[in-house]
Structure formats: structure tokens, C-alpha cells
Amino acid sequence: MQSLLTLGFVPLLVTVFSLVTRPRVSRVVVALLCWVQLIVAVSLCWPIVIGIQSQISWTEDFSVDRLSASFLLLTTFIGACALSHAKCFFEMEETVSPTYNATHEQIFFACASFFLLAMSMVFVCENLGILWVCIEATTLATAALVYFSRTKHALEATWKYLMICSVGIAFALLGTILIFASSQHGGMPTGSLNFTELTNHATSLQYSLLRLGYIFCVVGFGTKAGVFPLHSWLPDAHSEAPAPASAMLSGALLNCALFPIWRLTQLVVEAHHGQLATIIPLALGCITVLAASLILIHQHGIKRLWAYSSIENVGIMLIAIGLGSGSLFFLQAFNHSVCKAALFLLSGNVIQATGKKSLADIKGILNLSPVWGIALGLAAFGVTGSPPFGSFVSELLILIDSANKGYWSIVIALTVALLVSFVAVNIHLAGILFGTSPKETVGPGPFATSCIPILLIVCAIASGITSLPLFVVHMK
Numbered sequence: 001m002q003s004l005l006t007l008g009f010v011p012l013l014v015t016v017f018s019l020v021t022r023p024r025v026s027r028v029v030v031a032l033l034c035w036v037q038l039i040v041a042v043s044l045c046w047p048i049v050i051g052i053q054s055q056i057s058w059t060e061d062f063s064v065d066r067l068s069a070s071f072l073l074l075t076t077f078i079g080a081c082a083l084s085h086a087k088c089f090f091e092m093e094e095t096v097s098p099t100y101n102a103t104h105e106q107i108f109f110a111c112a113s114f115f116l117l118a119m120s121m122v123f124v125c126e127n128l129g130i131l132w133v134c135i136e137a138t139t140l141a142t143a144a145l146v147y148f149s150r151t152k153h154a155l156e157a158t159w160k161y162l163m164i165c166s167v168g169i170a171f172a173l174l175g176t177i178l179i180f181a182s183s184q185h186g187g188m189p190t191g192s193l194n195f196t197e198l199t200n201h202a203t204s205l206q207y208s209l210l211r212l213g214y215i216f217c218v219v220g221f222g223t224k225a226g227v228f229p230l231h232s233w234l235p236d237a238h239s240e241a242p243a244p245a246s247a248m249l250s251g252a253l254l255n256c257a258l259f260p261i262w263r264l265t266q267l268v269v270e271a272h273h274g275q276l277a278t279i280i281p282l283a284l285g286c287i288t289v290l291a292a293s294l295i296l297i298h299q300h301g302i303k304r305l306w307a308y309s310s311i312e313n314v315g316i317m318l319i320a321i322g323l324g325s326g327s328l329f330f331l332q333a334f335n336h337s338v339c340k341a342a343l344f345l346l347s348g349n350v351i352q353a354t355g356k357k358s359l360a361d362i363k364g365i366l367n368l369s370p371v372w373g374i375a376l377g378l379a380a381f382g383v384t385g386s387p388p389f390g391s392f393v394s395e396l397l398i399l400i401d402s403a404n405k406g407y408w409s410i411v412i413a414l415t416v417a418l419l420v421s422f423v424a425v426n427i428h429l430a431g432i433l434f435g436t437s438p439k440e441t442v443g444p445g446p447f448a449t450s451c452i453p454i455l456l457i458v459c460a461i462a463s464g465i466t467s468l469p470l471f472v473v474h475m476k
Contacts (some may be wrong), residue, residue, distance in 0.1 A: 007044060007124070010037040011117035018109035022188040023102050027087040032111050034080035037116075041076040045069035060194060061127040067262075067326045068123040070244030071255055071321050074334055075123065078251040078341050079116040083109070085345050085452040086244040092244075092352045092449070099149055108148055115141035115248065122256045128193040131260055132169070132176050135155050135224060136252060139165050145245035146237045157220035169222025172260075175216030179264075182209035192265060195263060202270035211276060213447065214268050216262055219282055219365050225257035227318065228313045230290040238307035239357070243348020246303060250310045251341035255333045258314065261323050262329060269324065285318030286413045295416040296424040301357050302350065305428055306343045309383055310336070312421055316395060319410060328394060335390035335463055342456035346376045347475035349449045350432075359428055373449045380429045382460040384422045390463025 014033050047053045048069040057063035064072060068325040085111070094100050109350065118137035125131035147158040176193065183198060184191040185206035192198060198205070219230070225236035237248045261281065268277035292312035299305040313336040320329040320460075349372055356362050366373035382389035395418060402410045 006195075007037075007040060007120060009036075010040065011113045011120070012050060015117075017108045018106055018307025023090065025110075026106065026109055028092060028319065030113070031080075031084040031087055032075075036114075038073075038080045039121075041073055042356045045073050049073065052471075057126075058124075060129055062124050063126045067330060068259070070330050071259060071333070071370065072120055072123040074330075074337055075119050075252045075255065076116070078337050079112075079119070079248060079424070080253070081341060081452045081456060082244040082247040082345070083112060083116075085096070085247070085449070086242075087350055088449045089242065089244055089352070091346075092349075093423070096352055096355070097288055099151070101150075103147055104150065108145055108245070111141050111144040112245065112248065115145065117250075119252055119256045122259060126195050128176050128195065128198075128260070128264075128303075130178065131263075132172060135172070135256065135260065136169050136170045138256060139169060142237075142241075142245070142253065144248060146241045147242065148242050149247065151240075153236075153385065154240040155238040157233075161233045161237045162295035164230070165224055168220045168230060171216050171223070175213040176220075177207050178213030178216060179205075180213075182206040183214060184204040185209065192329065195267065198267055199270050202267060203272060205271050207273065210268065210271060211273070212266055214276065215280065217264050218284070221257050221260045222318075225254050225261075225314050227284050227314060228291040228311065231292075231311050232286075234311060235304045235307040238310070238344070239301055239303045243345050243351070246306075246344040246348070247341040249335070250306070250344060251337035254310060254314055255317075255337065258317055258321065258333070259328075261318070262326065265321055265324075271312070274324075275436050278324070281318045281322030282407065282410055284473070285315045285322060286410055287415040288312070288315030288318065290315075290413055293421040293424070296421050296428075296452065299424075299428065300359055302347050302359055302362055303344065303357065305359065305425070306340060306347065306383075309421065309425060310340055311344075312417065313383070315417075316398065316414070317403070319342045320394075320398055323398065323400075323405065323407075325401060328398055328401065328444075331390065331394040331463075332398065335394055335460055336383065338456040339379050339389070339391065342375065342453040343345060343378040343383060343462075345456075346372055346379065346453050350376075359431060363431050364433075366433045367436070371451075371454075372449065375450055375453050377433060378457050379453065379460075380425055384425050385418055386422070388464040389460045390466075391460070393464055 009031055014030050028451045048066050090105055118134050118141055121134040143158050143162050144162055147154050180191050180193050182205040223230040265277045289312050292308050296308050310455055317329055317332050320332055351357055354362055382391055385391045399411055
């Protein structure tokens with residue numbers, strides 16, 4: 001139990017510290033403490049990730065297995081990268097933005113650290129009810145991040161985010177109640193929301209209530225993940241939030257919203273209703289991938305472009321969940337997280353340097369900053385599934401797995417969507433990288449603004465190289 005408290009201590013310390021110190025001090029200290037948090041998480045989870053231990057249980061409602069430990073490390077890493085880059089971002093923001101306010105920055109760091117804590121708790125919760133509370137906590141924490149600039153567009157995006165996600169979370173709450181009721185009618189008279197107990201009595205759960213509960217939870221948590229057609233909050237929120245917040249929203253929060261769907265899908269499979277647990281994620285994933293890839297064609301804002309790319313990748317991860325492969329789910333999530341975090345951080349650099357968000361107004365980034373331009377191009381290739389990036393391997397494995405299981409409609413739809421999104425993103429990317437920079441450009445920031453994105457891109461390439469053996473084994 002002490003190690004679990006240690007996991008939550010650093011984010012709480014960051015929350016308090018950022019509220020009582022000047023932003024210029026907290027920028028450095030928060031970044032350092034986030035890497036301390038990553039060290040704590042690694043010391044806690046690494047024995048499970050490499051297979052020395054199968055699980056760590058602190059209480060009956062808090063534990064981690066190999067998949068949840070991997071997601072916990074990924075979330076902590078993305079948070080550390082985003083909040084480290086925030087130092088450079090806010091130094092530049094203080095210089096170029098007429099609306100900059102030091103108090104807003106203090107609130108940002110406090111809410112961002114609480115956001116990181118809430119996301120981390122999602123992966124250690126063994127109780128569906130507590131997990132729901134943690135997901136709702138992420139909604140409340142991120143609202144302040146989206147509203148950072150205090151403009152009318154930020155207010156609109158925040159309001160839309162709160163309303164749509166709250167309705168979705170309400171559906172998930174109803175689903176949670178129905179699953180609890182299904183346990184009362186099957187082997188557990190007192191009922192339970194503990195995943196271990198539910199799994200042990202899965203075959204005796206009342207099917208009608210379990211089915212309804214599962215559908216409501218998928219819809220509810222799917223809204224939080226940006227599943228089509230419940231995605232409308234996501235492009236606005238990502239577009240208006242500061243770049244470090246956008247990186248955390250896309251690179252970490254979406255995984256947190258999909259993880260409960262994975263846990264519940266496995267529960268339904270254990271209850272011997274695998275068809276339900278396959279059809280719903282596959283259908284939603286397929287629709288989401290196709291819709292997002294088509295919408296990518298007509299995007300006009302740089303951060304909205306990456307937001308719709310995130311929606312597409314949510315669809316791919318849902319397909320991996322429907323296939324019942326936790327390893328493919330995590331592999332796709334990892335590669336999307338690192339590439340998309342890099343893209344949002346680089347886009348924040350570009351927006352600060354040019355003062356523009358519209359794709360039509362952003363030109364000549366290679367001339368403005370070759371480092372930014374090359375990194376932006378590499379990250380875009382990575383997120384669209386190009387070799388040698390890890391997303392190429394994960395998406396290819398998902399296609400192979402779908403074909404092996406006879407889901408040819410999924411193979412065709414996913415192939416078409418990936419081709420469309422690859423062409424659309426790279427056409428937009430060409431417009432960003434080449435041409436002449438606007439005259440009002442203030443010039444690129446220091447090289448430090450590229451360090452974290454480059455680290456993330458290196459992780460994506462390393463993932464592609466190290467996951468190749470998994471591809472070879474899959475082909476045998």
C-alpha cells in the first residue's frame with residue numbers, strides 16, 4: 001500500500017507546489033518532479049512488465065497486471081514529456097502572447113498534475129466504480145487546461161467538452177450500475193464491481209443486464225475516447241488547449257478512456273458472450289476509422305488535423321480490442337501516443353512562431369526551422385503508419401490478425417482508411433513544410449523546443465525496430 005501512496009505523492013506535491021510558487025520556478029521544478037514520478041512508476045511496474053511478477057495487489061480494489069503496468073508507464077512518460085516541454089512553451093508564450101497570465105499558468109500546472117494522477121489511477125483500479133470516478137476526475141481536471149487562454153473559442157470548446165463528456169460518463173455510470181445488478185442476480189447476492197470477483201463469477205452474471213451494462217459503458221467511455229459519432233468535443237478541445245495539454249489529451253487521456261472498454265470486453269468474453277464483445281468494438285472501430293480518415297481530407301487547422309488523426313487511431317485501437325489482443329492494443333496505443341504527443345508539441349512551436357493556426361497560413365516551416373520541419377515530417381510519417389515506425393508494425397499486425405480470423409470487411413475498410421489518411425495527412429504536411437514563411441513570423445524558438453519531440457520520435461522508431469520480431473513470429 002505504501003508504494004501506491006508513493007505513486008500519488010509526487011503529483012499531489014506538484015499540484016500544491018505550482019499554486020504557491022512563481023511560474024518561472026515551477027516550470028523547472030514541475031518538469032524535474034515529473035521525471036521523478038516516472039522513476040517511481042518504473043521501479044514499481046518494471047518487474048511486472050518484464051515478467052518477473054504477474055501482478056501486484058495492494059488491496060482488493062487496487063492492483064496492476066502486465067498490461068495495466070505498461071499503460072501506467074506510458075501515461076507517466078507522456079505526462080513527463082509534455083510538462084517538461086511546457087517550460088519552453090510558457091517561456092515563449094510569455095514573450096509572444098498578449099493574453100498570457102501568470103495565474104493561468106499556475107492553474108495549468110496544478111490541474112495538469114492532478115490530471116496525471118487521475119489518469120494513473122485508472123490503470124491501478126480493480127473496481128469498476130472507482131475507475132469510473134477516476135475517469136470523471138480527468139474530465140474535471142482537463143476542463144481548466146482547455147480553458148487556459150480564456151477566449152470565447154476556448155470557453156466554447158470547454159463547454160462542449162464538459163457537456164458531451166459528462167453525458168457520456170453518465171451513460172458509463174448507468175452501465176456500471178447495470179453490471180452491478182447483473183452480479184446480484186448471478187452468484188453474488190450482495191453484488192460486486194470488483195473485476196476479479198466479476199471475472200470469477202462471469203458465467204453466472206445475468207446476461208441481459210450484463211449486455212446492457214456493457215453497451216452503455218462502451219458508449220460512455222467511447223464518448224470520452226472520441227469514438228465516432230460522439231467525437232465532436234475532441235477537435236475543439238485539442239485545438240484550443242495549450243500544446244502540452246493537447247499532447248496529454250491525445251497521448252494519454254484517450255488510452256485511459258479505452259482501457260475500461262478493454263477490461264469490460266474481457267469480462268464479457270469470460271462470460272462466454274464473445275460475439276457481443278467482438279462485434280461492438282469492431283463495428284465502432286471500423287466506423288470511426290473510416291469517418292475520421294474522410295474528415296481528414298478537408299481539415300483547415302493544424303491542431304484539428306492531428307485531432308482527427310487521433311480519432312482515427314482510436315478506431316484502430318478499438319479494432320485491436322475487438323480482436324481480443326491486449327498486446328496489439330498497447331502497441332498501437334504506444335506508437336500513437338509518442339508520435340501524436342510530438343506532433344502537438346511541434347505544432348505548438350509553429351503556432352507560437354507564426355501566430356497562425358490555419359493550414360492555409362502556415363507555410364515554409366523547413367525554411368523557418370529545419371529541425372522543426374524534419375521532426376514534424378517524421379512524426380507525421382510515424383502516426384500514419386509508415387516504416388520504420390512502430391505504428392507500421394502494429395497496424396500491419398492488426399490487419400493480419402483480422403484476416404486470420406476471417407474479418408475481411410474489417411481488413412478492406414481499415415486498408416482503405418489508412419490509405420486515405422496517409423494521403424490526406426501528407427498533402428497537408430507538404431503545404432506546411434514547403435513554401436515561404438509568413439512575413440510576420442517571429443522566428444523559431446531555441447533548440448530546447450525540439451528536444452522532447454525528438455525524444456518521442458526516437459521512441460517511435462525504436463518501437464518499430466524492437467517490435468519487428470513480434471511481426472516475424474506472427475507470420476510463422
